[in-house]
């Protein structure tokens with residue numbers, strides 16, 4: 001069972017030697033592929049090869065005239081092998097897949113925890129699937145957060161066969177170390193459907209941008225942003241954005257609570273680095289017209305705010321500068337600025353000002 005509750009059928013056959021290794025199992029991937037290959041009954045003869053010289057694959061099934069009976073028929077499991085709840089066959093991108101219908105299935109939990117602690121996610125050494133399963137069975141793990149409270153079971157862990165004090169201490173140490181992480185690893189670890197490593201990095205950079213602009217924590221932006229859309233997250237399609245937004249709206253509190261266990265690289269600390277450079281303090285800027293130097297208005301706003309300035313939407317007596325590349329424009333904002341004797345400056349002038 002994978003982390004989303006999909007059960008993958010596996011073919012088990014008589015051992016065969018391919019390129020010096022004995023092969024006796026191969027993934028059948030999903031129900032569609034299983035049907036397409038014509039897997040119907042026990043005792044069928046299959047042709048096996050190693051894809052990329054590593055992974056065993058079923059190439060085809062030999063035709064035979066065995067009569068299919070109740071005792072040899074192969075059908076997808078009706079009950080989940082982990083929690084014994086009903087299974088169901090659902091469509092996933094035109095592919096039939098077998099899933100466990102129980103949202104709290106222990107099998108899913110193992111897949112999720114295993115993904116969460118994997119190298120590219122949070123990265124905790126020494127938490128193998130076998131160990132995770134043991135801790136689940138002992139009732140110590142039912143969520144990601146529980147990993148950070150495993151030390152409460154230290155004494156009991158010492159007594160588990162095959163563990164040893166040294167390896168327990170090492171494991172707990174590696175759990176503590178994992179508290180220092182980055183937002184993209186954290187997001188990737190959550191097992192949000194359709195959100196892989198690349199997407200997690202895209203989401204994380206976007207949150208960072210907003211976080212810098214508004215002087216917030218990256219993680220705070222992540223769970224508080226509201227609705228991410230494809231324009232924000234270049235490279236993520238609408239379906240991925242929907243999956244992300246659905247996940248956050250359902251699990252906001254859980255994410256918030258979990259994030260408390262971590263020191264996620266944050267921009268709050270960066271504030272200290274720029275306090276010496278708040279040369280725009282007490283200045284209010286209004287921006288109008290198109291920009292050439294900065295990618296968009298938000299980029300310029302973030303720079304002004306980093307230097308301690310404020311940005312307002314309309315020109316008033318409180319405005320310090322109107323930024324407009326077209327200084328001679330007769331737009332309403334230009335006219336108002338002229339009327340109030342407020343300097344109109346170009347982007348280049350602004351860059352001069354902060355340098």
Ligand SMILES: [Zn+2]
Pocket residue numbers: 080081082083084085100101102105106107
């Ligand atoms: Zn189940």
